[in-house]
Amino acid sequence: MEEKESEVTKAVREAVVKAVEKGEDTKEKVVEITRDAVKKTLEGAEVTREKVESVAKDAMKGAIEGARKTEADAAEVTKGAAEGIIEGTKQAGVKAADLAEHAAEAALDSAKEAGDKAVDMVKDVVKGFLGKESEVTKAVREAVVKAVEKGEDTKEKVVEITRDAVKKTLEGAEVTREKVESVAKDAMKGAIEGARKTEADAAEVTKGAAEGIIEGTKQAGAKAADLAEHAAEAALDSAKEAGDKAVDMVKGVVKGFLEAVKEVLEKKKE
Structure with missing residues:
Protein backbone atom coordinates (compact mmCIF):
# COMPACT_ATOMS: atom_id res chain seq x y z
CA MET A 1 0.00 0.00 0.00
CA GLY A 131 27.63 27.19 15.28
CA LYS A 132 25.82 29.88 17.20
CA GLU A 133 27.36 29.50 20.62
CA SER A 134 25.09 29.47 23.62
CA GLU A 135 25.40 32.21 26.22
CA VAL A 136 25.86 29.56 28.94
CA THR A 137 28.84 27.94 27.17
CA LYS A 138 30.50 31.31 26.64
CA ALA A 139 29.89 32.57 30.19
CA VAL A 140 31.13 29.35 31.82
CA ARG A 141 34.24 29.11 29.61
CA GLU A 142 35.24 32.74 30.27
CA ALA A 143 34.66 32.43 34.02
CA VAL A 144 36.69 29.20 34.21
CA VAL A 145 39.60 30.81 32.32
CA LYS A 146 39.50 33.83 34.65
CA ALA A 147 39.43 31.63 37.77
CA VAL A 148 42.40 29.53 36.64
CA GLU A 149 44.40 32.62 35.70
CA LYS A 150 43.71 34.10 39.15
CA GLY A 151 45.01 30.92 40.75
CA GLU A 152 41.72 30.17 42.53
CA ASP A 153 40.75 26.68 43.72
CA THR A 154 39.67 25.50 40.26
CA LYS A 155 37.31 22.70 41.22
CA GLU A 156 35.44 24.74 43.85
CA LYS A 157 35.26 27.76 41.56
CA VAL A 158 33.91 25.65 38.69
CA VAL A 159 31.15 24.32 40.96
CA GLU A 160 30.18 27.91 41.73
CA ILE A 161 30.43 29.13 38.11
CA THR A 162 28.32 26.34 36.60
CA ARG A 163 25.81 26.39 39.46
CA ASP A 164 25.17 30.12 39.04
CA ALA A 165 25.05 29.98 35.22
CA VAL A 166 22.61 27.06 35.16
CA LYS A 167 20.40 28.50 37.91
CA LYS A 168 20.22 31.92 36.26
CA THR A 169 19.42 30.49 32.82
CA LEU A 170 16.71 28.12 34.04
CA GLU A 171 15.10 30.74 36.27
CA GLY A 172 14.63 32.94 33.21
CA ALA A 173 13.23 30.19 30.97
CA GLU A 174 10.22 27.95 30.54
CA VAL A 175 11.54 24.78 32.12
CA THR A 176 11.22 21.58 30.09
CA ARG A 177 13.27 18.39 30.09
CA GLU A 178 14.85 19.47 26.77
CA LYS A 179 15.77 22.88 28.19
CA VAL A 180 17.34 21.37 31.31
CA GLU A 181 19.38 18.91 29.23
CA SER A 182 20.45 21.60 26.78
CA VAL A 183 21.60 24.01 29.55
CA ALA A 184 23.47 21.19 31.33
CA LYS A 185 25.29 20.25 28.12
CA ASP A 186 26.14 23.88 27.34
CA ALA A 187 27.53 24.43 30.85
CA MET A 188 29.66 21.28 30.68
CA LYS A 189 30.89 22.29 27.20
CA GLY A 190 31.98 25.69 28.54
CA ALA A 191 33.79 24.11 31.49
CA ILE A 192 35.68 21.67 29.24
CA GLU A 193 36.64 24.47 26.82
CA GLY A 194 37.84 26.57 29.75
CA ALA A 195 39.98 23.68 31.00
CA ARG A 196 41.48 23.23 27.53
CA LYS A 197 42.31 26.91 27.15
CA THR A 198 44.14 27.02 30.47
CA GLU A 199 45.50 23.46 30.54
CA ALA A 200 43.74 22.96 33.88
CA ASP A 201 43.03 19.40 35.04
CA ALA A 202 40.07 18.42 32.81
CA ALA A 203 38.93 15.68 35.18
CA GLU A 204 38.79 18.07 38.15
CA VAL A 205 37.02 20.73 36.09
CA THR A 206 34.38 18.33 34.75
CA LYS A 207 33.79 16.95 38.24
CA GLY A 208 33.21 20.48 39.54
CA ALA A 209 31.00 21.26 36.55
CA ALA A 210 28.83 18.19 37.14
CA GLU A 211 28.33 19.16 40.80
CA GLY A 212 27.52 22.75 39.84
CA ILE A 213 25.12 21.76 37.06
CA ILE A 214 23.14 19.47 39.36
CA GLU A 215 23.13 22.06 42.15
CA GLY A 216 22.09 24.90 39.84
CA THR A 217 19.25 22.84 38.39
CA LYS A 218 18.02 21.90 41.88
CA GLN A 219 18.07 25.56 42.96
CA ALA A 220 16.18 26.88 39.89
CA GLY A 221 12.69 26.15 41.21
CA ALA A 222 10.58 23.06 41.86
CA LYS A 223 10.03 22.14 38.20
CA ALA A 224 13.74 22.28 37.40
CA ALA A 225 14.60 20.38 40.58
CA ASP A 226 12.31 17.55 39.46
CA LEU A 227 14.33 17.35 36.25
CA ALA A 228 17.77 17.42 37.91
CA GLU A 229 18.28 13.74 37.08
CA HIS A 230 18.14 14.63 33.36
CA ALA A 231 20.62 17.46 33.93
CA ALA A 232 22.97 14.97 35.60
CA GLU A 233 22.71 12.51 32.71
CA ALA A 234 23.18 15.27 30.10
CA ALA A 235 26.28 16.51 31.95
CA LEU A 236 27.69 12.98 31.95
CA ASP A 237 26.97 12.60 28.24
CA SER A 238 28.69 15.91 27.50
CA ALA A 239 31.74 15.04 29.64
CA LYS A 240 32.78 12.33 27.17
CA GLU A 241 34.57 15.06 25.21
CA ALA A 242 37.09 15.39 28.04
CA GLY A 243 38.30 11.77 28.08
CA ASP A 244 37.86 8.64 30.20
CA LYS A 245 39.24 10.02 33.47
CA ALA A 246 36.82 12.95 33.33
CA VAL A 247 33.91 10.62 32.55
CA ASP A 248 34.80 8.44 35.56
CA MET A 249 34.89 11.53 37.81
CA VAL A 250 31.51 12.73 36.54
CA LYS A 251 30.06 9.21 36.84
CA GLY A 252 30.99 9.31 40.52
CA VAL A 253 29.19 12.64 41.00
CA VAL A 254 26.09 11.51 39.09
CA LYS A 255 25.98 8.17 40.92
CA GLY A 256 26.21 9.95 44.28
CA PHE A 257 23.41 12.31 43.30
CA LEU A 258 21.12 9.52 42.04
CA GLU A 259 21.72 7.46 45.18
CA ALA A 260 20.83 10.47 47.33
CA VAL A 261 17.61 10.95 45.33
CA LYS A 262 16.75 7.28 45.79
CA GLU A 263 17.32 7.57 49.52
CA VAL A 264 15.01 10.60 49.77
CA LEU A 265 12.27 8.79 47.82
CA GLU A 266 12.55 5.72 50.03
CA LYS A 267 12.30 7.89 53.16
CA LYS A 268 9.16 9.52 51.76
CA LYS A 269 7.58 6.09 51.32
CA GLU A 270 8.18 5.16 54.96
Missing part, protein backbone atom coordinates in the same frame (compact mmCIF):
# COMPACT_ATOMS: atom_id res chain seq x y z
CA GLU A 2 1.31 3.44 -0.95
CA GLU A 3 2.27 5.64 1.97
CA LYS A 4 -0.07 8.60 2.43
CA GLU A 5 1.55 11.91 1.60
CA SER A 6 1.92 14.29 4.52
CA GLU A 7 -0.05 17.53 4.54
CA VAL A 8 3.20 19.44 5.06
CA THR A 9 4.86 17.97 1.95
CA LYS A 10 1.79 18.72 -0.16
CA ALA A 11 1.33 22.27 1.16
CA VAL A 12 5.00 23.17 0.72
CA ARG A 13 5.25 21.66 -2.78
CA GLU A 14 2.12 23.48 -4.01
CA ALA A 15 3.21 26.80 -2.49
CA VAL A 16 6.69 26.51 -4.05
CA VAL A 17 5.21 25.76 -7.49
CA LYS A 18 2.87 28.75 -7.19
CA ALA A 19 5.71 31.07 -6.10
CA VAL A 20 7.96 30.03 -9.00
CA GLU A 21 5.12 30.39 -11.52
CA LYS A 22 4.42 33.90 -10.20
CA GLY A 23 8.08 34.80 -10.68
CA GLU A 24 8.62 35.59 -6.98
CA ASP A 25 12.08 35.57 -5.35
CA THR A 26 12.20 31.78 -5.01
CA LYS A 27 14.67 31.42 -2.14
CA GLU A 28 13.02 34.09 0.03
CA LYS A 29 9.57 32.72 -0.71
CA VAL A 30 10.67 29.17 0.15
CA VAL A 31 12.01 30.40 3.52
CA GLU A 32 8.58 31.90 4.21
CA ILE A 33 6.60 28.87 2.95
CA THR A 34 8.55 26.27 4.95
CA ARG A 35 8.74 28.47 8.05
CA ASP A 36 4.96 28.96 8.14
CA ALA A 37 4.16 25.31 7.34
CA VAL A 38 6.51 23.96 10.02
CA LYS A 39 5.41 26.48 12.64
CA LYS A 40 1.70 25.85 12.01
CA THR A 41 2.11 22.06 12.11
CA LEU A 42 4.19 22.00 15.30
CA GLU A 43 1.94 24.49 17.10
CA GLY A 44 -0.98 22.13 16.57
CA ALA A 45 0.86 18.97 17.61
CA GLU A 46 2.36 17.26 20.63
CA VAL A 47 6.00 18.24 20.21
CA THR A 48 8.54 15.43 20.45
CA ARG A 49 11.93 14.95 18.84
CA GLU A 50 10.38 12.45 16.39
CA LYS A 51 7.62 14.90 15.44
CA VAL A 52 10.09 17.73 14.85
CA GLU A 53 12.30 15.51 12.67
CA SER A 54 9.35 14.17 10.71
CA VAL A 55 7.90 17.64 10.00
CA ALA A 56 11.35 18.94 8.96
CA LYS A 57 11.81 16.03 6.53
CA ASP A 58 8.31 16.46 5.09
CA ALA A 59 8.85 20.19 4.54
CA MET A 60 12.20 19.61 2.81
CA LYS A 61 10.62 16.86 0.65
CA GLY A 62 7.86 19.26 -0.45
CA ALA A 63 10.39 21.97 -1.31
CA ILE A 64 12.51 19.57 -3.40
CA GLU A 65 9.43 18.26 -5.23
CA GLY A 66 8.32 21.83 -5.92
CA ALA A 67 11.74 22.65 -7.35
CA ARG A 68 11.61 19.56 -9.60
CA LYS A 69 8.14 20.38 -10.92
CA THR A 70 9.16 23.89 -11.89
CA GLU A 71 12.80 23.25 -12.77
CA ALA A 72 13.78 25.89 -10.21
CA ASP A 73 17.34 25.87 -8.82
CA ALA A 74 17.22 22.91 -6.40
CA ALA A 75 20.21 24.15 -4.39
CA GLU A 76 18.62 27.57 -3.82
CA VAL A 77 15.28 26.01 -2.91
CA THR A 78 16.79 23.54 -0.42
CA LYS A 79 18.84 26.33 1.16
CA GLY A 80 15.69 28.42 1.63
CA ALA A 81 13.83 25.38 2.94
CA ALA A 82 16.54 24.65 5.54
CA GLU A 83 16.41 28.25 6.80
CA GLY A 84 12.61 28.18 6.93
CA ILE A 85 12.46 24.80 8.68
CA ILE A 86 14.86 25.93 11.42
CA GLU A 87 13.07 29.26 11.82
CA GLY A 88 9.61 27.67 11.92
CA THR A 89 10.73 25.16 14.55
CA LYS A 90 12.24 27.93 16.69
CA GLN A 91 9.02 29.94 16.47
CA ALA A 92 6.69 27.06 17.37
CA GLY A 93 7.04 27.37 21.15
CA VAL A 94 9.73 26.72 23.74
CA LYS A 95 9.69 22.92 23.50
CA ALA A 96 10.03 22.96 19.72
CA ALA A 97 12.77 25.62 19.87
CA ASP A 98 14.80 23.36 22.16
CA LEU A 99 14.60 20.66 19.46
CA ALA A 100 15.56 22.91 16.53
CA GLU A 101 18.94 21.19 16.27
CA HIS A 102 17.16 17.94 15.38
CA ALA A 103 15.05 19.76 12.79
CA ALA A 104 18.24 21.13 11.22
CA GLU A 105 19.84 17.69 11.05
CA ALA A 106 16.67 16.09 9.64
CA ALA A 107 16.47 18.80 6.97
CA LEU A 108 20.07 18.10 5.99
CA ASP A 109 19.41 14.37 5.84
CA SER A 110 16.38 14.95 3.62
CA ALA A 111 18.25 17.34 1.29
CA LYS A 112 20.39 14.46 0.00
CA GLU A 113 17.60 13.75 -2.49
CA ALA A 114 18.41 17.00 -4.30
CA GLY A 115 22.07 16.25 -5.06
CA ASP A 116 25.51 17.29 -3.80
CA LYS A 117 25.24 21.02 -4.48
CA ALA A 118 21.99 21.21 -2.50
CA VAL A 119 23.53 19.24 0.36
CA ASP A 120 26.48 21.65 0.50
CA MET A 121 24.11 24.64 0.61
CA VAL A 122 22.06 23.09 3.41
CA LYS A 123 25.24 22.09 5.29
CA ASP A 124 26.24 25.75 5.39
CA VAL A 125 22.83 26.77 6.78
CA VAL A 126 22.90 24.02 9.41
CA LYS A 127 26.52 24.76 10.34
CA GLY A 128 25.67 28.44 10.73
CA PHE A 129 22.74 27.58 12.98
CA LEU A 130 24.56 24.98 15.10
Whole structure:
Protein backbone atom coordinates (compact mmCIF):
# COMPACT_ATOMS: atom_id res chain seq x y z
CA MET A 1 0.00 0.00 0.00
CA GLU A 2 1.31 3.44 -0.95
CA GLU A 3 2.27 5.64 1.97
CA LYS A 4 -0.07 8.60 2.43
CA GLU A 5 1.55 11.91 1.60
CA SER A 6 1.92 14.29 4.52
CA GLU A 7 -0.05 17.53 4.54
CA VAL A 8 3.20 19.44 5.06
CA THR A 9 4.86 17.97 1.95
CA LYS A 10 1.79 18.72 -0.16
CA ALA A 11 1.33 22.27 1.16
CA VAL A 12 5.00 23.17 0.72
CA ARG A 13 5.25 21.66 -2.78
CA GLU A 14 2.12 23.48 -4.01
CA ALA A 15 3.21 26.80 -2.49
CA VAL A 16 6.69 26.51 -4.05
CA VAL A 17 5.21 25.76 -7.49
CA LYS A 18 2.87 28.75 -7.19
CA ALA A 19 5.71 31.07 -6.10
CA VAL A 20 7.96 30.03 -9.00
CA GLU A 21 5.12 30.39 -11.52
CA LYS A 22 4.42 33.90 -10.20
CA GLY A 23 8.08 34.80 -10.68
CA GLU A 24 8.62 35.59 -6.98
CA ASP A 25 12.08 35.57 -5.35
CA THR A 26 12.20 31.78 -5.01
CA LYS A 27 14.67 31.42 -2.14
CA GLU A 28 13.02 34.09 0.03
CA LYS A 29 9.57 32.72 -0.71
CA VAL A 30 10.67 29.17 0.15
CA VAL A 31 12.01 30.40 3.52
CA GLU A 32 8.58 31.90 4.21
CA ILE A 33 6.60 28.87 2.95
CA THR A 34 8.55 26.27 4.95
CA ARG A 35 8.74 28.47 8.05
CA ASP A 36 4.96 28.96 8.14
CA ALA A 37 4.16 25.31 7.34
CA VAL A 38 6.51 23.96 10.02
CA LYS A 39 5.41 26.48 12.64
CA LYS A 40 1.70 25.85 12.01
CA THR A 41 2.11 22.06 12.11
CA LEU A 42 4.19 22.00 15.30
CA GLU A 43 1.94 24.49 17.10
CA GLY A 44 -0.98 22.13 16.57
CA ALA A 45 0.86 18.97 17.61
CA GLU A 46 2.36 17.26 20.63
CA VAL A 47 6.00 18.24 20.21
CA THR A 48 8.54 15.43 20.45
CA ARG A 49 11.93 14.95 18.84
CA GLU A 50 10.38 12.45 16.39
CA LYS A 51 7.62 14.90 15.44
CA VAL A 52 10.09 17.73 14.85
CA GLU A 53 12.30 15.51 12.67
CA SER A 54 9.35 14.17 10.71
CA VAL A 55 7.90 17.64 10.00
CA ALA A 56 11.35 18.94 8.96
CA LYS A 57 11.81 16.03 6.53
CA ASP A 58 8.31 16.46 5.09
CA ALA A 59 8.85 20.19 4.54
CA MET A 60 12.20 19.61 2.81
CA LYS A 61 10.62 16.86 0.65
CA GLY A 62 7.86 19.26 -0.45
CA ALA A 63 10.39 21.97 -1.31
CA ILE A 64 12.51 19.57 -3.40
CA GLU A 65 9.43 18.26 -5.23
CA GLY A 66 8.32 21.83 -5.92
CA ALA A 67 11.74 22.65 -7.35
CA ARG A 68 11.61 19.56 -9.60
CA LYS A 69 8.14 20.38 -10.92
CA THR A 70 9.16 23.89 -11.89
CA GLU A 71 12.80 23.25 -12.77
CA ALA A 72 13.78 25.89 -10.21
CA ASP A 73 17.34 25.87 -8.82
CA ALA A 74 17.22 22.91 -6.40
CA ALA A 75 20.21 24.15 -4.39
CA GLU A 76 18.62 27.57 -3.82
CA VAL A 77 15.28 26.01 -2.91
CA THR A 78 16.79 23.54 -0.42
CA LYS A 79 18.84 26.33 1.16
CA GLY A 80 15.69 28.42 1.63
CA ALA A 81 13.83 25.38 2.94
CA ALA A 82 16.54 24.65 5.54
CA GLU A 83 16.41 28.25 6.80
CA GLY A 84 12.61 28.18 6.93
CA ILE A 85 12.46 24.80 8.68
CA ILE A 86 14.86 25.93 11.42
CA GLU A 87 13.07 29.26 11.82
CA GLY A 88 9.61 27.67 11.92
CA THR A 89 10.73 25.16 14.55
CA LYS A 90 12.24 27.93 16.69
CA GLN A 91 9.02 29.94 16.47
CA ALA A 92 6.69 27.06 17.37
CA GLY A 93 7.04 27.37 21.15
CA VAL A 94 9.73 26.72 23.74
CA LYS A 95 9.69 22.92 23.50
CA ALA A 96 10.03 22.96 19.72
CA ALA A 97 12.77 25.62 19.87
CA ASP A 98 14.80 23.36 22.16
CA LEU A 99 14.60 20.66 19.46
CA ALA A 100 15.56 22.91 16.53
CA GLU A 101 18.94 21.19 16.27
CA HIS A 102 17.16 17.94 15.38
CA ALA A 103 15.05 19.76 12.79
CA ALA A 104 18.24 21.13 11.22
CA GLU A 105 19.84 17.69 11.05
CA ALA A 106 16.67 16.09 9.64
CA ALA A 107 16.47 18.80 6.97
CA LEU A 108 20.07 18.10 5.99
CA ASP A 109 19.41 14.37 5.84
CA SER A 110 16.38 14.95 3.62
CA ALA A 111 18.25 17.34 1.29
CA LYS A 112 20.39 14.46 0.00
CA GLU A 113 17.60 13.75 -2.49
CA ALA A 114 18.41 17.00 -4.30
CA GLY A 115 22.07 16.25 -5.06
CA ASP A 116 25.51 17.29 -3.80
CA LYS A 117 25.24 21.02 -4.48
CA ALA A 118 21.99 21.21 -2.50
CA VAL A 119 23.53 19.24 0.36
CA ASP A 120 26.48 21.65 0.50
CA MET A 121 24.11 24.64 0.61
CA VAL A 122 22.06 23.09 3.41
CA LYS A 123 25.24 22.09 5.29
CA ASP A 124 26.24 25.75 5.39
CA VAL A 125 22.83 26.77 6.78
CA VAL A 126 22.90 24.02 9.41
CA LYS A 127 26.52 24.76 10.34
CA GLY A 128 25.67 28.44 10.73
CA PHE A 129 22.74 27.58 12.98
CA LEU A 130 24.56 24.98 15.10
CA GLY A 131 27.63 27.19 15.28
CA LYS A 132 25.82 29.88 17.20
CA GLU A 133 27.36 29.50 20.62
CA SER A 134 25.09 29.47 23.62
CA GLU A 135 25.40 32.21 26.22
CA VAL A 136 25.86 29.56 28.94
CA THR A 137 28.84 27.94 27.17
CA LYS A 138 30.50 31.31 26.64
CA ALA A 139 29.89 32.57 30.19
CA VAL A 140 31.13 29.35 31.82
CA ARG A 141 34.24 29.11 29.61
CA GLU A 142 35.24 32.74 30.27
CA ALA A 143 34.66 32.43 34.02
CA VAL A 144 36.69 29.20 34.21
CA VAL A 145 39.60 30.81 32.32
CA LYS A 146 39.50 33.83 34.65
CA ALA A 147 39.43 31.63 37.77
CA VAL A 148 42.40 29.53 36.64
CA GLU A 149 44.40 32.62 35.70
CA LYS A 150 43.71 34.10 39.15
CA GLY A 151 45.01 30.92 40.75
CA GLU A 152 41.72 30.17 42.53
CA ASP A 153 40.75 26.68 43.72
CA THR A 154 39.67 25.50 40.26
CA LYS A 155 37.31 22.70 41.22
CA GLU A 156 35.44 24.74 43.85
CA LYS A 157 35.26 27.76 41.56
CA VAL A 158 33.91 25.65 38.69
CA VAL A 159 31.15 24.32 40.96
CA GLU A 160 30.18 27.91 41.73
CA ILE A 161 30.43 29.13 38.11
CA THR A 162 28.32 26.34 36.60
CA ARG A 163 25.81 26.39 39.46
CA ASP A 164 25.17 30.12 39.04
CA ALA A 165 25.05 29.98 35.22
CA VAL A 166 22.61 27.06 35.16
CA LYS A 167 20.40 28.50 37.91
CA LYS A 168 20.22 31.92 36.26
CA THR A 169 19.42 30.49 32.82
CA LEU A 170 16.71 28.12 34.04
CA GLU A 171 15.10 30.74 36.27
CA GLY A 172 14.63 32.94 33.21
CA ALA A 173 13.23 30.19 30.97
CA GLU A 174 10.22 27.95 30.54
CA VAL A 175 11.54 24.78 32.12
CA THR A 176 11.22 21.58 30.09
CA ARG A 177 13.27 18.39 30.09
CA GLU A 178 14.85 19.47 26.77
CA LYS A 179 15.77 22.88 28.19
CA VAL A 180 17.34 21.37 31.31
CA GLU A 181 19.38 18.91 29.23
CA SER A 182 20.45 21.60 26.78
CA VAL A 183 21.60 24.01 29.55
CA ALA A 184 23.47 21.19 31.33
CA LYS A 185 25.29 20.25 28.12
CA ASP A 186 26.14 23.88 27.34
CA ALA A 187 27.53 24.43 30.85
CA MET A 188 29.66 21.28 30.68
CA LYS A 189 30.89 22.29 27.20
CA GLY A 190 31.98 25.69 28.54
CA ALA A 191 33.79 24.11 31.49
CA ILE A 192 35.68 21.67 29.24
CA GLU A 193 36.64 24.47 26.82
CA GLY A 194 37.84 26.57 29.75
CA ALA A 195 39.98 23.68 31.00
CA ARG A 196 41.48 23.23 27.53
CA LYS A 197 42.31 26.91 27.15
CA THR A 198 44.14 27.02 30.47
CA GLU A 199 45.50 23.46 30.54
CA ALA A 200 43.74 22.96 33.88
CA ASP A 201 43.03 19.40 35.04
CA ALA A 202 40.07 18.42 32.81
CA ALA A 203 38.93 15.68 35.18
CA GLU A 204 38.79 18.07 38.15
CA VAL A 205 37.02 20.73 36.09
CA THR A 206 34.38 18.33 34.75
CA LYS A 207 33.79 16.95 38.24
CA GLY A 208 33.21 20.48 39.54
CA ALA A 209 31.00 21.26 36.55
CA ALA A 210 28.83 18.19 37.14
CA GLU A 211 28.33 19.16 40.80
CA GLY A 212 27.52 22.75 39.84
CA ILE A 213 25.12 21.76 37.06
CA ILE A 214 23.14 19.47 39.36
CA GLU A 215 23.13 22.06 42.15
CA GLY A 216 22.09 24.90 39.84
CA THR A 217 19.25 22.84 38.39
CA LYS A 218 18.02 21.90 41.88
CA GLN A 219 18.07 25.56 42.96
CA ALA A 220 16.18 26.88 39.89
CA GLY A 221 12.69 26.15 41.21
CA ALA A 222 10.58 23.06 41.86
CA LYS A 223 10.03 22.14 38.20
CA ALA A 224 13.74 22.28 37.40
CA ALA A 225 14.60 20.38 40.58
CA ASP A 226 12.31 17.55 39.46
CA LEU A 227 14.33 17.35 36.25
CA ALA A 228 17.77 17.42 37.91
CA GLU A 229 18.28 13.74 37.08
CA HIS A 230 18.14 14.63 33.36
CA ALA A 231 20.62 17.46 33.93
CA ALA A 232 22.97 14.97 35.60
CA GLU A 233 22.71 12.51 32.71
CA ALA A 234 23.18 15.27 30.10
CA ALA A 235 26.28 16.51 31.95
CA LEU A 236 27.69 12.98 31.95
CA ASP A 237 26.97 12.60 28.24
CA SER A 238 28.69 15.91 27.50
CA ALA A 239 31.74 15.04 29.64
CA LYS A 240 32.78 12.33 27.17
CA GLU A 241 34.57 15.06 25.21
CA ALA A 242 37.09 15.39 28.04
CA GLY A 243 38.30 11.77 28.08
CA ASP A 244 37.86 8.64 30.20
CA LYS A 245 39.24 10.02 33.47
CA ALA A 246 36.82 12.95 33.33
CA VAL A 247 33.91 10.62 32.55
CA ASP A 248 34.80 8.44 35.56
CA MET A 249 34.89 11.53 37.81
CA VAL A 250 31.51 12.73 36.54
CA LYS A 251 30.06 9.21 36.84
CA GLY A 252 30.99 9.31 40.52
CA VAL A 253 29.19 12.64 41.00
CA VAL A 254 26.09 11.51 39.09
CA LYS A 255 25.98 8.17 40.92
CA GLY A 256 26.21 9.95 44.28
CA PHE A 257 23.41 12.31 43.30
CA LEU A 258 21.12 9.52 42.04
CA GLU A 259 21.72 7.46 45.18
CA ALA A 260 20.83 10.47 47.33
CA VAL A 261 17.61 10.95 45.33
CA LYS A 262 16.75 7.28 45.79
CA GLU A 263 17.32 7.57 49.52
CA VAL A 264 15.01 10.60 49.77
CA LEU A 265 12.27 8.79 47.82
CA GLU A 266 12.55 5.72 50.03
CA LYS A 267 12.30 7.89 53.16
CA LYS A 268 9.16 9.52 51.76
CA LYS A 269 7.58 6.09 51.32
CA GLU A 270 8.18 5.16 54.96
